[in-house]
Amino acid sequence: MLQENPAYKVAHQGVSALTDRELLLSIISKPEAAQNLLTHYGSLADIARASATELTQVEGVSAYMAHLLICCFELARRKRLDRNQRFQVTGSASAATYLTPLLVDESQEVFYVLFLNRRHDIIAEKALFRGGVSATVVDPKLIFRHAIHHLASGIIVAHNHPSGQRRPSQADLEITRKLVAGAKLFDIAFLDHVIITHEGYYSFADEGML
Numbered sequence: 001m002l003q004e005n006p007a008y009k010v011a012h013q014g015v016s017a018l019t020d021r022e023l024l025l026s027i028i029s030k031p032e033a034a035q036n037l038l039t040h041y042g043s044l045a046d047i048a049r050a051s052a053t054e055l056t057q058v059e060g061v062s063a064y065m066a067h068l069l070i071c072c073f074e075l076a077r078r079k080r081l082d083r084n085q086r087f088q089v090t091g092s093a094s095a096a097t098y099l100t101p102l103l104v105d106e107s108q109e110v111f112y113v114l115f116l117n118r119r120h121d122i123i124a125e126k127a128l129f130r131g132g133v134s135a136t137v138v139d140p141k142l143i144f145r146h147a148i149h150h151l152a153s154g155i156i157v158a159h160n161h162p163s164g165q166r167r168p169s170q171a172d173l174e175i176t177r178k179l180v181a182g183a184k185l186f187d188i189a190f191l192d193h194v195i196i197t198h199e200g201y202y203s204f205a206d207e208g209m210l
Helices: 006-013 020-028 031-041 044-049 063-078 092-103 140-149 170-185
Strands: 110-116 122-130 154-160 189-197 200-203
Touching: 006 020, 020 031, 020 044, 020 063, 031 044, 044 063, 063 092, 092 110, 092 154, 092 189, 092 200, 110 140, 122 140, 140 154, 140 170, 154 170, 170 189
Parallel strands: 154 189
Antiparallel strands: 110 122, 110 154, 189 200
């Protein structure tokens, strides 16, 4: 029926009226592939974490469909505040609000740094390390090199836990201690280390860990 067509529903009820299956169908145009994706992964969040190669393992999903989905999820991740306006970090909650779209759907751990001025406006940001804090060598020298380059007065570091575990690991504690010590040497305020998960976030500052 026409009323069940995703395009018709968007025109008459708005895009929010679409089901997850209908949203996928609107992108890849293959009903069986859309249903197979949801059956295989269970949720849009899990589909978003899959790589293009993993998506094409699902029956009916072509490389082109996987490419479209990857691009759509990346657009969603980038949809945040206007980059032309500086974002002011007022605490862990605002930092998490800014960082969550960047990190929450990553399938591996990504170590991210926000560089701030004295007003705690974000003046630069960079994903510096990938592959897990425990597996990847997080080099404090590189972090502070970028901080000095941007004339940052403070930094906030963050990484995601794809497992959903909010509590910091021993590796998280160790790298935080190193960064706090390094920040003191360079007279840069180390404001927080935030762990991002689908279940929420963990703030070292809030927990008195700095």
